[in-house]
Amino acid sequence: MHIVVCIKQVPDSAQIRVHPVTNTIMRQGVPTIINPYDLFSLEEALRLRDRNGGEVTCVTMGPPMAESALRKCMTYGADRAVLLTDRFFAGADTLATTYALAHLVTKVTEHWGAPDIVFCGKQTIDGDTAQVGPGIAKRLGLLQLTYVQKIEHCDLAAREIVVHRRAEGGIQVLKAKLPCLVTMLEGTNDMRRGTMEDAFRAARAEIVTWSAAQAQIPDLAFCGLKGSPTIVKKVFAPPPRAEKAFQIGVEGKTAGDISETLVAEIFKRQPGLEQDLTKSAGADF
Amino acid sequence: MSDTAKPKPAAASRANTKKELPEHLKAYKHVWVMVELERGVVHPVSWELMGEGRKLADQLKVDLAAVVLGPPGGTEAAVTDAFGYGADVCYLVENNSLADYRNEPYTAAMTELVNTYKPEILLLGATNLGRDLAGSVATTLLTGLTADCTELAVDAEGSLAATRPTFGGSLLCTIFTLNYRPQMATMRPRVAPMPLYRAGRSGRIQRHEVSLPEESIVTKLIDFLPDGTTGKANLPYADIVVSGGLGMQTAENYQLVRDLAAVLGAEWGGSRPLVQKGWITSDRQIGQTGKTIRPRLYIAAGISGAIQHRVGVEGADLIVAINTDKNAPIFDFAHVGIVADAMKVLPALTEAFRKRLAPAAMRPAAE
Ligand SMILES: Cc1cc2nc3c(=O)[nH]c(=O)nc-3n(C[C@H](O)[C@H](O)[C@H](O)COP(=O)(O)OP(=O)(O)OC[C@H]3O[C@@H](n4cnc5c(N)ncnc54)[C@H](O)[C@@H]3O)c2cc1C
Ligand SMILES: Nc1ncnc2c1ncn2[C@@H]1O[C@H](COP(=O)(O)O)[C@@H](O)[C@H]1O
Numbered sequence: 001m002h003i004v005v006c007i008k009q010v011p012d013s014a015q016i017r018v019h020p021v022t023n024t025i026m027r028q029g030v031p032t033i034i035n036p037y038d039l040f041s042l043e044e045a046l047r048l049r050d051r052n053g054g055e056v057t058c059v060t061m062g063p064p065m066a067e068s069a070l071r072k073c074m075t076y077g078a079d080r081a082v083l084l085t086d087r088f089f090a091g092a093d094t095l096a097t098t099y100a101l102a103h104l105v106t107k108v109t110e111h112w113g114a115p116d117i118v119f120c121g122k123q124t125i126d127g128d129t130a131q132v133g134p135g136i137a138k139r140l141g142l143l144q145l146t147y148v149q150k151i152e153h154c155d156l157a158a159r160e161i162v163v164h165r166r167a168e169g170g171i172q173v174l175k176a177k178l179p180c181l182v183t184m185l186e187g188t189n190d191m192r193r194g195t196m197e198d199a200f201r202a203a204r205a206e207i208v209t210w211s212a213a214q215a216q217i218p219d220l221a222f223c224g225l226k227g228s229p230t231i232v233k234k235v236f237a238p239p240p241r242a243e244k245a246f247q248i249g250v251e252g253k254t255a256g257d258i259s260e261t262l263v264a265e266i267f268k269r270q271p272g273l274e275q276d277l278t279k280s281a282g283a284d285f
Numbered sequence: 286m287s288d289t290a291k292p293k294p295a296a297a298s299r300a301n302t303k304k305e306l307p308e309h310l311k312a313y314k315h316v317w318v319m320v321e322l323e324r325g326v327v328h329p330v331s332w333e334l335m336g337e338g339r340k341l342a343d344q345l346k347v348d349l350a351a352v353v354l355g356p357p358g359g360t361e362a363a364v365t366d367a368f369g370y371g372a373d374v375c376y377l378v379e380n381n382s383l384a385d386y387r388n389e390p391y392t393a394a395m396t397e398l399v400n401t402y403k404p405e406i407l408l409l410g411a412t413n414l415g416r417d418l419a420g421s422v423a424t425t426l427l428t429g430l431t432a433d434c435t436e437l438a439v440d441a442e443g444s445l446a447a448t449r450p451t452f453g454g455s456l457l458c459t460i461f462t463l464n465y466r467p468q469m470a471t472m473r474p475r476v477a478p479m480p481l482y483r484a485g486r487s488g489r490i491q492r493h494e495v496s497l498p499e500e501s502i503v504t505k506l507i508d509f510l511p512d513g514t515t516g517k518a519n520l521p522y523a524d525i526v527v528s529g530g531l532g533m534q535t536a537e538n539y540q541l542v543r544d545l546a547a548v549l550g551a552e553w554g555g556s557r558p559l560v561q562k563g564w565i566t567s568d569r570q571i572g573q574t575g576k577t578i579r580p581r582l583y584i585a586a587g588i589s590g591a592i593q594h595r596v597g598v599e600g601a602d603l604i605v606a607i608n609t610d611k612n613a614p615i616f617d618f619a620h621v622g623i624v625a626d627a628m629k630v631l632p633a634l635t636e637a638f639r640k641r642l643a644p645a646a647m648r649p650a651a652e
Contacts, residue, residue, distance in 0.1 A: 094432075098424060125574070128450075129432035134388075134420025143503055144388050146417045162507070166413055167386065168323050173508035174387070187567060229429030229465040235451065235458045238592065245606060245615075245622035255633035258623060262605065262630075263637045265621055266582060269603050273581050276524075277642050280550055 001054030001156055003045040004105055004115040005078070006136065007038040009062050009069035010126045034069045037121035039191045040184040044151060045119050046077050046192065052156055055079040057108055057115075061089055061100050067207045074202035076194045081205070082108060086212040091225030094127070098135030099222045100212075105140060107215045116156065118142060118181045130183075137181035145176060146183045154178070306464065313466035316342040317404040318372070319395070320353045321414050322363045323386055324509070329479065329522070330410035332370045334472060336480030337437050338408055339371040344439045350374040350404065354394050356384035364490060369482045374489045376402060382497040385506045386414050390497045392421040397495050399426060404467045406445050408437070411471035423469050429462030430469040435476050435596065445470065450573055450596055475521045475579040475600060518552060518568045520576045525551035525583075526601075528571055529559065530594075532587020532608060532627055536564045541631040542586060548638045554578075556588050572597035584634075586627035590615025607631070 011030045034042075045056045058073040060066050061084040070081035084104045092100065105118060118140070120133035130146075137144035149171060150164040156178070165172045166185055194202075212220060221227060248261050267274040318338045321328040335351065342349035351367035353360050357379040364375050376398050382390040395418065399407065407422075409415035411433045423430035431447035435457070438446045444461050445468040451458045462468040520526055527549065529542040539559070546553040554569040554576070571578055573593040579600035586607045588594060595618055598604060606619035607627045616622045623630060 094420070094430060095424065095427065128574070129430075130416045131420040131423070131430060131432055134417060135424040138392075138421045138424035144417070144421065145504075146388075147413045164510075167509075168321075168328055168412065168414065169326070170509050170511040172385070172506055173510065174504055175507050176504045229427075229462050230431060231461050231463055232458050233446075233461055235456055238457055238596070241618045244617060245604075245619040247616075247622045247624065250623060250625045255625070255629040256637070258625060258630060259633040259637035262621070262623060262634060263641050266603065266605065267641075269620070270581055273525075274641075277549065 001049060001052040001117075002113045002115045003049060003054065003056045003117050003119065004108060005038070005042050005045045005056060005058045005073070005119045006101060006132070007042065007058055007060050007069060007073060007121070008035045008124050008127075009033070009060065009066040010035045010124055032065070032069065034072055035121050035124045035126075037123055037125070037184075037186055039121075040186055040188050041119035041121055041182070042073060042076060042078070043189045043191045044182075044184050045117070047189070048117070048151070048154060049079075052154070054116075055112065057082060057112060059084070059101070059104055059108060061085070061092075061097065061104065064209075067209070070207050071202050071205070074205050075199050076192060077198050080112070080208065082208040082210065084210050084212075084215055086223075088212050088217075088220050088223045091228065092223060093228035093230045094129055094131040094135055095229055096223055096225075096227035097132055098139055099227060100217060101132065102136050102139035103217050104210075104215055105136065107210070114179065116178045117154075117161075118179070120181065120183045122147065122183050122185060133181060133183045140181070143176045143180040144182075145174060145180055147185050148182050149185050149188055151182070306466075310464070310466045313403045313405040315348045315350055315374075315402075315404050316345065316406045317350045317352055317376070317399075317408065317467070319407070319409040319415065319418070320351050320363055320367055321410050321412060322353060322355045322360065323414060325359060325362075327363050327366060328410055328412055328414070328474070330412060330415070330472070330474040332366070332482075333474065333477040333479055334408045334410060335367065335370040335372060337472065337477045338406075339480065341406060341437060341439050341445070342373075345405075345443055347405070348373040350376055350402075352376045352378075352395065352398060354378045354380075354383045354391060356381055359384070366482075368486050368488045369484055370480055371483075371486075372488055374491060377490055377492050378495050379492070380495060380497050382499055382502055385509070386417075387502065387504045387506065388417055388421055389502050389504055391418050392425060393497060394495045395422050396425045398493060399467060401493065402491070407467040407469045409469070409471045411473040415471050419469060419471050426467070428465040428467060428469060429460075430471070431460045431462070432471050434470050434472045437470060437472065444468070450593075473577050475577045478579070478600070518554070518566070520552050520554050520569060520571065520578050523552035523578065524581050525549050526554055526571070526578050526580045527551050527584045527586070528554040528556070528588065529586045529627070530556040530588030531558050532589075533559075533564075534587070534628075536562070538628055539564050541628065541635070545584065545631055545635045545638070548635050548642070549582075551580075551582075556591075556594055585615060585619070586631055588615055589613050590618065 058078045058081045123130035147166040148163045152162040159178045320331045351372040434447045436448040447470045527546040560570045583601040604619040606615040611624045
């Protein structure tokens, strides 16, 4: 079985700082991580491979330093990693990103065979659109199964897959055919630690690196900023609220006093709430 | 490399190019809202979007249309409500293959509608359904899509200005889709308020037949496992939400948040670190990467008020913050603040509410 996993290297945004004067993001020195949502998909891919045999290929489009994220994937047990990197891809929105990634998957297919499943993360923590997966699926003509909680079974011989998909108000149990594109829901598995053997292999492994030309991306006009229908016109900080919070005095008061003042203040501001609450409280007795 | 990661100088220079819409795109007119009908129930985000769509349509002086996809005989209430919430027109596709959401038939129906009737703006909820569908539709139509917007407006030239948080919410950015139609955007539940419902309001129904033979659809729904009604968090639509942050210090102390919530019949939630620590489940995380809430009352204990948290709670009518640090950013957007130890205030507050809300007959005689 051949599985392709799309991962993205993202800034560890818990540590992102915004420049107080220019309002731009200070990215220097911010550590990068594998997009956390992608790890659930990678782990699921590794489990399928362990069960069925075959290979997991991790791919990403990004700057040269994204190589380290791919190498990390190999320490978890991925069999191979491919980096698509070129200045032509800079500034891509989701449509341009999926154009490049879909062609990357096609190129990977030429080298190592067609994937039975392409995995994406549910979303990234920097782009945060959850649109790249569906976009890749559409461009490759793959069925898409998003927000998957569990892969119930995957039958290579019958080319059949059954998944539990999170929907509004419940779980859809869907049967589809391979090949398909799957995005896993967070929290559905725990990433393995990876063996010593994998760590050694990863350290020595060659990360396949392709430029746009090497990957034979057909038309650069569909890539990067040029190929992006959306345009960011303005970046700004959210405006502050006009006034600060009204403070309930606490000096020399007991918690009980403070609380009674607060309850009075809440109901003064939201009189309807008190009526509704008293009504429902009464109903309980 | 997402839409938010564009290098600024290049974006800025392109932003200044005067756009002249190509001739074939000038036919695209009107604002559409996808009505998310799943298992007979319309997701309220569709009506919230209808309210936003109404404002855009009025500004552009065009029609507001609802798109209703569903099984024959299963769409009537959705159509009636779409008019009640402000639609002028309803594009209706009824087909047995649309009985349950599946990407294949929904993408086919939606793209065919767009190609036939040509809207200039298409809005969908940023729900699992909306996000699943929007990506496929936008890619099929090769147009731009701005996901998870917090604000939608029309600029002086009549273009959709879609604002969304970028980089986890530290900043906002406004995104345009120039020279492509329709301009697509998704918005999360509870970001926009629910519009008024006007009973008896009606409009034109445009039925459209789409050929979706079941044999041609690969994906089959073989079962649906409904969520139990108990124990399932529904923070976005709760009237009152009580939440805690790292200031609660231990998982045991977090029980104080739940105690207060219980007295108020409220939902309980928290900041992201609590999910990471495993004190609460991820469906109870409030903020940019959790739920957006719009309660009448929000009580936040031991939460600093980081921007990622703030964007998820700003729609609340009344925000009360309890924090030991008088300089905590949460006091910049809370309405009422208390600078005190949450471990002391929460139990006292629970008691104060209990007393105040108990029916007169149940109050201790001493009162
Ligand atoms: C991409 C991204 C997405 C994110 N998404 C979210 C999100 O959706 N939701 C979210 O909440 N966060 C999110 N975050 C995290 C966010 O940036 C903050 O780190 C987080 O909200 C802080 O949580 P906190 O307020 O509980 O903890 P802290 O910031 O550590 O604040 C704890 C507060 O408790 C107060 N305190 C301490 N002791 C007491 C006491 N005894 N009584 C009362 N107060 C006390 C302290 O003064 C302090 O203000 C996101 C971050 C990133 C990078
Ligand atoms: N540049 C990229 N390279 C590889 N995969 C990506 C890239 N961008 C997004 N993805 C994949 O698409 C998913 C959704 O991303 P997004 O639409 O940005 O939220 C991610 O979790 C990744 O699996």
